[in-house]
Amino acid sequence: xxxxxxxxxxxxxxxxxxxxxxxxxxxxxxxxxxxxxxxxxxxxxxxxxxxxxxxxxxxxxxxxxxxxxxxxxxxxxxxxxxxxxxxxxxxxxxxxxxxxxxxxxxxxxxxxxxxxxxxxxxxxxxxxxxxxxxxxxxxxxxxxxxxxxxxxxxxxxxxxxxxxxxxxxxxxxxxxxxxxxxxxxxxxxxxxxxxxxxxxxxxxxxxxxxxxxxxxxxxxxxxxxxxxxxxxxxxxxxxxxxxxxxxxxxxxxxxxxxxxxxxxxxxxxxxxxxxxxxxxxxxxxxxxxxxxxxxxxxxxxxxxxxxxxxxxxxxxxxxxxxxxxxxxxxxxxxxxxxxxxxxxxxxxxxx
Amino acid sequence: xxxxxxxxxxxxxxxxxxxxxxxxxxxxxxxxxxxxxxxxxxxxxxxxxxxxxxxxxxxxxxxxxxxxxxxxxxxxxxxxxxxxxxxxxxxxxxxxxxxxxxxxxxxxxxxxxxxxxxxxxxxxxxxxxxxxxxxxxxxxxxxxxxxxxxxxxxxxxxxxxxxxxxxxxxxxxxxxxxxxxxxxxxxxxxxxxxxxxxxxxxxxxxxxxxxxxxxxxxxxxxxxxxxxxxxxxxxxxxxxxxxxxxxxxxxxxxxxxxxxxxxxxxxxxxxxxxxxxxxxxxxxxxxxxxxxxxxxxxxxxxxxxxxxxxxxxxxxxxxxxxxxxxxxxxxxxxxxxxxxxxxxxxxxxxx
Numbered sequence: 001x002x003x004x005x006x007x008x009x010x011x012x013x014x015x016x017x018x019x020x021x022x023x024x025x026x027x028x029x030x031x032x033x034x035x036x037x038x039x040x041x042x043x044x045x046x047x048x049x050x051x052x053x054x055x056x057x058x059x060x061x062x063x064x065x066x067x068x069x070x071x072x073x074x075x076x077x078x079x080x081x082x083x084x085x086x087x088x089x090x091x092x093x094x095x096x097x098x099x100x101x102x103x104x105x106x107x108x109x110x111x112x113x114x115x116x117x118x119x120x121x122x123x124x125x126x127x128x129x130x131x132x133x134x135x136x137x138x139x140x141x142x143x144x145x146x147x148x149x150x151x152x153x154x155x156x157x158x159x160x161x162x163x164x165x166x167x168x169x170x171x172x173x174x175x176x177x178x179x180x181x182x183x184x185x186x187x188x189x190x191x192x193x194x195x196x197x198x199x200x201x202x203x204x205x206x207x208x209x210x211x212x213x214x215x216x217x218x219x220x221x222x223x224x225x226x227x228x229x230x231x232x233x234x235x236x237x238x239x240x241x242x243x244x245x246x247x248x249x250x251x252x253x254x255x256x257x258x259x260x261x262x263x264x265x266x267x268x269x270x271x272x273x274x275x276x277x278x279x280x281x282x283x284x285x286x287x288x289x290x291x292x293x294x295x296x297x298x299x300x301x302x303x304x305x306x307x308x309x310x311x312x313x314x315x316x317x318x319x320x321x322x323x324x325x326x327x328x329x330x331x332x333x334x335x336x337x338x339x340x341x342x343x344x345x346x347x348x349x350x351x
Numbered sequence: 352x353x354x355x356x357x358x359x360x361x362x363x364x365x366x367x368x369x370x371x372x373x374x375x376x377x378x379x380x381x382x383x384x385x386x387x388x389x390x391x392x393x394x395x396x397x398x399x400x401x402x403x404x405x406x407x408x409x410x411x412x413x414x415x416x417x418x419x420x421x422x423x424x425x426x427x428x429x430x431x432x433x434x435x436x437x438x439x440x441x442x443x444x445x446x447x448x449x450x451x452x453x454x455x456x457x458x459x460x461x462x463x464x465x466x467x468x469x470x471x472x473x474x475x476x477x478x479x480x481x482x483x484x485x486x487x488x489x490x491x492x493x494x495x496x497x498x499x500x501x502x503x504x505x506x507x508x509x510x511x512x513x514x515x516x517x518x519x520x521x522x523x524x525x526x527x528x529x530x531x532x533x534x535x536x537x538x539x540x541x542x543x544x545x546x547x548x549x550x551x552x553x554x555x556x557x558x559x560x561x562x563x564x565x566x567x568x569x570x571x572x573x574x575x576x577x578x579x580x581x582x583x584x585x586x587x588x589x590x591x592x593x594x595x596x597x598x599x600x601x602x603x604x605x606x607x608x609x610x611x612x613x614x615x616x617x618x619x620x621x622x623x624x625x626x627x628x629x630x631x632x633x634x635x636x637x638x639x640x641x642x643x644x645x646x647x648x649x650x651x652x653x654x655x656x657x658x659x660x661x662x663x664x665x666x667x668x669x670x671x672x673x674x675x676x677x678x679x680x681x682x683x684x685x686x687x688x689x690x691x692x693x694x695x696x697x698x699x700x701x702x
Binding site: 167168169172173175176177216218219220221222251252253254255271272273274277278293294295296298299300303307310326330332 | 651
C-alpha cells in the first residue's frame with residue numbers, strides 16, 4: 001500500500017509514462033554537488049571520489065537537493081567514470097579538469113584490458129548508496145530516484161583522449177581509421193553500461209538516464225554509423241527489463257530524429273533548440289526533458305523566471321514534459337535561483 | 352579585358368551569385384597555416400602575429416594553399432582579434448590556447464575604452480597584405496580573395512572571458528544581467544567589424560566571411576535577442592556596399608532560420624546537420640557553404656572521399672554550393688588528404 005501511494009505521487013514517473021501531472025516534474029543535472037553550500041562543506045573534508053566510496057555520505061549528498069531545492073527526483077551522486085573505475089581503469093578526477101585517464105587506450109590490447117563489470121564486487125558503494133537513498137525516500141513526497149551512466153561514445157572519448165576534448169581527434173581517428181577496433185570498444189563499453197544500469201535499477205533506481213554528452217561532436221551520418229547502434233542496444237536492454245530511460249544528448253539539434261530512433265522513454269535535449277520544435281520533431285508520442293540554458297541561472301531571477309515560463313509555455317501542459325536544464329548546474333549558480341526555478345515550474349499553470 | 356576574364360573564371364564568385372559552375376568551388380577555413388609544412392617552416396622563424404605584421408610574408412602564407420592545394424580562394428591570413436589588436440586592446444596569441452586578453456572587460460569603462468577603428472592607421476599591414484595578394488592573384492586561375500572578421504558575439508566572448516571558454520559564463524552574465532552594457536558592447540563591436548570588413552573589400556577582398564564561431568553556445572531566443580540584430584546590421588552594411596558575404600556559425604542546427612534571417616549571401620554551416628536538410632531549411636534561394644567534419648581528414652583517404660561525395664551528392668549540383676569544412680583545418684591534418692579532397696570536389700559530376 002505504502003509503495004503504491006508513493007508511486008501515485010511521483011510526478012517524474014507519471015511524466016515518463018506521459019500521464020497527466022498536477023505540476024511539471026523538475027530536477028537538475030548536477031543538482032547534487034557543485035552549487036550547494038552544504039555540498040561544498042562536505043567537499044572541504046572529502047574528495048569527490050571519497051564521497052562516492054562512502055555510501056552514507058553519498059546518500060546524504062544525493063538527497064540534499066530534495067531537501068534544499070524541492071526537486072522531484074534525486075539523482076545518485078556518482079562520477080560518469082564510476083563503472084570504469086570499478087573495473088580497474090586508472091582514472092583520477094581532477095578539480096577543474098574532470099576525469100583524467102592514466103593510460104589512454106591506443107590499441108586492441110587496451111580494449112581487451114577492459115574487463116567485465118561485476119556490480120556487487122566492482123561498484124558496491126554506488127549500489128549501497130542507491131539502496132540507502134531509496135529507503136530514505138520512502139515516506140517523503142514521492143520523489144523518484146534516478147540512476148545514470150555515460151553512453152559508450154562519451155566513455156570512449158575519455159578513454160581515447162585521456163580527458164575531455166574539444167576536437168575528439170583520437171576518438172574520430174579510431175572511428176574512421178580502425179572501425180573494427182571502434183566496434184570492439186563500443187561493444188565492450190555497451191556491455192558494461194547495460195550491466196551498470198540494470199544493477200542500479202535493481203538497487204532502487206526508478207529510472208536511468210543515459211548521458212551522451214558529447215554526441216554533438218558528430219555529424220548525423222557518423223552518429224548513425226558509429227554511435228546510434230550501441231545506444232540503441234543499451235536503451236532497448238534496459239527498457240526490456242521494465243526500467244524507463246531518459247536519453248540525453250547535447251548539440252544534436254540537427255539529428256534529434258536519430259537520437260530518438262536510438263531509443264529512450266524520454267528524450268533529454270539541450271537549450272540550442274526550442275523545446276516545442278524539438279518535441280514536434282521527436283513526436284508527441286515520446287516524452288521530452290529540458291531545456292533551460294544553465295547559464296541563465298547566473299543572471300537575475302527575473303530572467304530565470306521569464307526563460308522558464310517560455311519553456312513551460314512551449315511544453316503547453318502536454319503530458320510527458322520533465323523540466324530540466326539543458327546541461328549541468330554551473331558551480332557559480334546562486335542557490336536562490338535554483339529554488340526560484342523550482343517554484344516557477346511547480347507554480348506554472350498552462351493557459 | 353583581363354579583369355573580366357578573371358571574373359568569369361572565379362568559381363567562388365559565381366557560386367556566391369548562385370550561377371552555374373564547371374566544378375564546385377572549394378576552400379578551407381584555416382587553409383593558410385596550421386597543416387602546411389611550408390607554413391610551419393615560416394612559423395619556426397616568426398610568431399603568428401609577426402607574420403601578420405609583415406605584409407610580404409603574410410601574402411606568401413595567404414597564397415600557399417592556392418599553389419599547394421589547388422583551392423579556389425585565398426583567405427587573408429590574419430587573426431580573429433586583428434581589429435581589436437589594431438585599436439590597442441592588449442591581446443596575445445598563445446600557442447595551444449589562442450587569443451588571451453590581458454585585461455578582460457568587466458564594466459562600462461572597459462567598453463568605452465574600445466576606440467574606433469581607423470583602418471589605414473590601425474591595421475595597415477593586413478590591408479597591405481590584401482593588396483599584395485590581390486595583385487599576385489592577377490593572372491592566376493581566377494581564385495577569389497576572401498576577407499573576414501569575427502562576429503561581435505564571438506569577439507565579445509573573448510573580451511569578456513579573457514580567452515576561449517566552454518561555458519561563456521562571463522558573456523552570458525552580462526547578456527542577462529546588464530543588457531544595456533551588452534548592447535553598448537555589441538554596438539561598439541559592430542561598428543568596428545563593419546569598418547574592418549569594408550576596408551578589406553576596399554583593399555581587394557572579393558567577398559568577406561563573418562565568423563560567429565561561438566553562436567552555438569546560445570539558445571534560439573538568446574541568439575535572436577542578443578546577437579542576431581548586430582550580425583544583421585553588419586551583413587546588411589557590407590552587402591549594401593556591393594560586397595558578397597558568407598555568414599558562418601557552428602552549433603546552430605536548431606536555429607539556422609535565425610542565422611539566415613540575420614543575412615549573408617551564403618550561409619556557412621558545420622557538420623552537425625546534413626547539408627541537404629540545412630539547405631532546404633534555409634531555402635534554395637540562398638547559397639550554402641560546407642560541411643565536412645575537419646576530423647575526417649585525420650582518417651584514411653577513402654573516408655575523406657566517401658564523406659566528400661556524400662556532401663556533394665546532397666548539394667546535388669545545385670547552384671550556390673561552396674565546398675568547405677565545417678570548421679578550421681586541424682593542425683595534424685595530412686596535406687595529402689587536403690589535396691585529395693580538392694581533387695574529389697573538382698572531379699565530382701552530379702548524377
